[in-house]
Amino acid sequence: MELIIFLITAAVAVAGAVAMLLSPNAIHSAIFLLINFVAISVLYVLLYAPFLFVIQLIVYAGAIMVLFLFVVMLLGAERAEDTRERFAWQRPLGLTLAAILLGLIGYIALRGPASDATVADQQFASPERIAEALFTTYLLPFEITAFLLLAAIVGVVVLHMSNHAGSRG
Amino acid sequence: MVPTSYYILLSALLFTFGVVGVLTRRNALVLFMSVELMLNSANLALVTFAMARQDVAGQIVVFFVIVVAAAEVAVGLALLVAIFRSKRTTDVDEINALRG
Numbered sequence: 001m002e003l004i005i006f007l008i009t010a011a012v013a014v015a016g017a018v019a020m021l022l023s024p025n026a027i028h029s030a031i032f033l034l035i036n037f038v039a040i041s042v043l044y045v046l047l048y049a050p051f052l053f054v055i056q057l058i059v060y061a062g063a064i065m066v067l068f069l070f071v072v073m074l075l076g077a078e079r080a081e082d083t084r085e086r087f088a089w090q091r092p093l094g095l096t097l098a099a100i101l102l103g104l105i106g107y108i109a110l111r112g113p114a115s116d117a118t119v120a121d122q123q124f125a126s127p128e129r130i131a132e133a134l135f136t137t138y139l140l141p142f143e144i145t146a147f148l149l150l151a152a153i154v155g156v157v158v159l160h161m162s163n164h165a166g167s168r169g
Numbered sequence: 170m171v172p173t174s175y176y177i178l179l180s181a182l183l184f185t186f187g188v189v190g191v192l193t194r195r196n197a198l199v200l201f202m203s204v205e206l207m208l209n210s211a212n213l214a215l216v217t218f219a220m221a222r223q224d225v226a227g228q229i230v231v232f233f234v235i236v237v238a239a240a241e242v243a244v245g246l247a248l249l250v251a252i253f254r255s256k257r258t259t260d261v262d263e264i265n266a267l268r269g
Contacts, residue, residue: 006171010179017186017206026198033202036183040209043179046171047220049228052212052235059235064205064242071246072198075253086262094192098185105181109174124223133225134232145236152240156247 006046013039026072030065037061051127176217183210197249197259201242208238 016036020029041056123129134142183206190203212231219227249259256264 003171006175010175013179014182014186017183020199020202020206021186021190021194026196029199029202033206036206037209040213043176043213044216047176047216049216049219049231052216052228052231055232055235059239060205060209064239067242067246068198068202071250075198075250075259091193094189098189098192101188102181102185105184106178109177109181121223125219125225125228129225130228130232133229138229141233145233148237148240152243155244159244159247159251162251 002046006043009039009042009046012036013043027069030068030072033068034061034065037065048122049125051125051130173217173221177214180210180214180217183207183213195260195262197252197261197264200261201245201249205238205242208234 013036016032016034016039020032020036023029023032037056037060041053041061044050044053044056187203187207187210190206191200194200194203212234215227215231215234219225219231252264253259258264
């Protein structure tokens with residue numbers, strides 16, 4: 001049963017990723033990427049990660065994708081990109097390098113020890129356990145993320161302000 | 170029980186699609202989405218290993234990756250909007266000057 005759900009979800013995730021790559025319209029790409037994110041969040045449930053399932057939906061599928069769609073529509077970038085190739089070798093070379101990369105990662109993934117551990121404790125990553133680890137062992141990195149987010153906010157505001165100064169002067 | 174290697178293979182496949190997107194697409198926004206796809210595939214691998222080892226540390230790392238990705242998207246999209254205002258394009262082949 002679990003395997004069937006995994007296969008269906010994996011197929012949806014792969015289909016979403018391929019459709020994102022192939023669609024010429026940036027808005028369609030964003031929607032297909034959203035499908036991919038939701039599929040990955042379902043995989044998190046299968047992997048006993050309920051907290052990350054919710055975070056993935058709220059932060060990725062919610063906030064980040066809304067930001068993407070907003071910018072795509074703001075810039076009017078949804079029109080099809082120019083299909084003329086500036087470098088004829090760019091696409092075949094990119095595909096070849098990607099195939100080599102996939103072969104390498106796949107080889108290493110299949111060569112590793114088959115650690116199909118039976119899940120002894122299904123609650124090992126319950127929100128309570130995650131909060132406990134986050135506020136004891138990983139308290140310092142947690143505090144640093146607050147500074148990171150503050151720096152991101154200040155950075156975005158500064159970028160916006162320098163934009164306005166440039167257009168006025 | 171789904172074998173761990175299936176999840177890792179799926180993660181490798183999604184990561185490769187992200188790499189293909191960065192190498193072949195030229196719309197800067199789609200490039201950004203491909204980077205997000207790669208981050209997500211790495212997150213999937215981390216959560217898989219967290220389950221295989223029954224260790225919550227892997228999921229904590231994913232939590233931090235998501236936070237950093239959110240900050241990165243906010244700054245990156247602001248940069249794209251700034252570039253678009255001066256160059257009127259999101260095609261990465263057209264953006265070839267360091268000077269604004």
